[in-house]
Amino acid sequence: MNSILLLMGPNLNMLGEREPEIYGSETIQEHVNEAKRVADEFGYELAHFQSNNEGDLVDRIQKARSKHMGIIINPGALTHYGWSIHDALVAFNGVIIEMHLSNPNQREPWRHTSVVAPVADGSIVGFGIHGYELSIRALHQIIEK
Ligand code: DQA
Numbered sequence: 001m002n003s004i005l006l007l008m009g010p011n012l013n014m015l016g017e018r019e020p021e022i023y024g025s026e027t028i029q030e031h032v033n034e035a036k037r038v039a040d041e042f043g044y045e046l047a048h049f050q051s052n053n054e055g056d057l058v059d060r061i062q063k064a065r066s067k068h069m070g071i072i073i074n075p076g077a078l079t080h081y082g083w084s085i086h087d088a089l090v091a092f093n094g095v096i097i098e099m100h101l102s103n104p105n106q107r108e109p110w111r112h113t114s115v116v117a118p119v120a121d122g123s124i125v126g127f128g129i130h131g132y133e134l135s136i137r138a139l140h141q142i143i144e145k
Helices: 028-041 054-063 076-080 083-090 128-144
Strands: 003-008 045-050 070-074 095-100 122-125
Touching: 003 028, 003 054, 003 128, 028 045, 028 128, 054 083, 070 083, 070 128, 095 128, 122 128
Parallel strands: 003 045, 003 070, 070 095, 095 122
Antiparallel strands: none
């Protein structure tokens, strides 16, 4: 079970086109490639799933039990109110890293609350596409402990 699941929520399929001044100009495929490149360096397989639907993300988190040793999740706007994502993550039995490309704490007040942060082992925010490397490194350190 040397596998990590990279989960992305609503609107992240628009990466590259959507507000590039905030999220960068790389496409979602380039984001996944970068995450795979780093995962490979650490000897992990990386599965990726993006959805604009909360329930699909919950299904995927439920299926991750005993299949992936860790989840790196960028829930998009669901970060701020997606309690079903919170509950699904509580039931997951591996490492959880919350990741955001931007730093939501520097942005509008409604982005300052994360319902995912309390159930994550840690959060990596504000480093754009470099956040995958930091997230996988952090996940690896927790697993090795
Ligand atoms: C985001 C931050 C969220 O507030 C926003 O709704 C997103 C992207 C990020 O990666 O910075 O969709 O999760």
